[in-house]
Amino acid sequence: MRFNKLDLNLLVALDALLSEQNISRAAEKIHLSQSAMSNALARLREYFNDELLVQVGRKMEPTPRAEALRDHVRDILVRVDATVAAQPEFVPAQANRLFRLFVSDYTMTTLMPHLFKLAYEQAPGIRFDLRPQIAYPHRVLERGEADLLIIPKEYCSTEHPADLLLEETYCCVVWDQSPLAKGEMTNERYMAAGHVVVQVGDGQTALEDWFMQRLGIVRRVEASTYSFVSPAYLLAGTNRIATMHRRLAEEASRSLPIVLRDVPIAVPTMEQSMQWHKHRTSDPGLTWLRGLLKEAVAEMDKARHDAR
Known part of the structure; x- marks a missing residue:
């Protein structure tokens, strides 16, 4: 099928090329031969009057024109999938x-x-x-x-x-033999303790840490991890504290030597x-x-x- 002289099948090839930035992988992704994908790229270059992908060292990089097309092409294909490929009923x-x-x-x-x-x-x-x-x-x-x-x-x-x-609330988690497991969990004790926190990576903080920053609270971080589950496993034998999702902490407390305490500061509900x-x-x-x-x-x- 053609639209404004463009074979619409080429949009599928272009999407794969922009996603993989490699002719062989793009061909494999949409079940074409490498020669057929190379031919598709040549036809796309002719239609758009742009190289679209250029060889830089061992990899191919998109041109500014290709970058401008990327999201629009993907949106078109998602629309097609949602309106044409989707089944009219689900049993x-x-x-x-x-x-x-x-x-x-x-x-x-x-x-x-x-x-x-x-x-x-x-x-x-x-x-x-x-x-x-x-x-x-x-x-x-x-x-x-x-x-x-x-x-x-x-x-x-x-x-x-x-x-x-x-909706999810937060709680403090400590080793059951820690001094923090006994007595009131005051703001002073909470702030004085060393903390185990979650850093999810890619420049994105965990929501709990984002809440803390918004409240102007700076904790003394002694350990960080990428997993929301793991802080409960890292507390035994220490006087550290972790601030965890309550459902997750309750699950962990069934098998670990930990105690759950209320957070002494007003952390918003997730x-x-x-x-x-x-x-x-x-x-x-x-x-x-x-x-x-x-x-x-x-x-x-x-x-x-x-x-x-």
């Missing part, structure tokens, strides 16, 4: 769809087991690909690389719809949301999955209540 018991979710290890540990259980009961053929959180998560939505993001509300894009999944691409709001499979996630939150909190 969970018969489905074998793969859902890609970007989640933190907080969500992986607390919520995903309940989602998997419910999904297996309703749709045993459904498959999941769980990916780690990244900086600027909206970009994976816009590239069509994620079906759902599960992230704090503060990190949601204003360009795409989102829905609140749960609002954990799910976000999807605006072109996929009517996708029946995603509509089912979003509803199932809310059911999973209810199951998680029921199990939490029963364990107390």
Whole structure:
């Protein structure tokens, strides 16, 4: 099919080339031969009157024209996928769809087991690909690389719809033999202690640390880690303290020698949301999955209540 003399199949090739910046990998990604991909690149260069990708050392780099095209081409293909390729109905018991979710290890540990259980009961053929959180998560939505993001509300894009999944509070966690496990957890004791904090990488701070910075609180950091789960495992034998999501800390306390204490400062509640691409709001499979996630939150909190 052609539009303004452009073979629209070439947009798929261009998207792969801009994503991979390598002719062989781009060809493999969309199941073309290397010669066919080279031919597609030549036709694209002729149409746009631009090199699009130029060889720099051992890799190819996009030209300014190609960079300007990147997001627009991806958006066109996401629209096509959402409106043409999406199935008009979704029958969970018969489905074998793969859902890609970007989640933190907080969500992986607390919520995903309940989602998997419910999904297996309703749709045993459904498959999941769980990916780690990244900086600027909206970009994976816009590239069509994620079906759902599960992230704090503060990190949601204003360009795409989102829905609140749960609210989460924070607590202090200390080794059960530490002096901090006894007596009142005052602001002075909290600030005087050495802290284990989470740094998620890529220049993005954990929401709890962002809250602290906003409140003007500077803690004495003695250890940092990339995992929300890990601080609970790093406290034994020390007088350090970690500020953790309460659901996660409660889960860890069932098997670790730790004690949970209230945070002596007013740390705001985390609002954990799910976000999807605006072109996929009517996708029946995603509509089912979003509803199932809310059911999973209810199951998680029921199990939490029963364990107390």
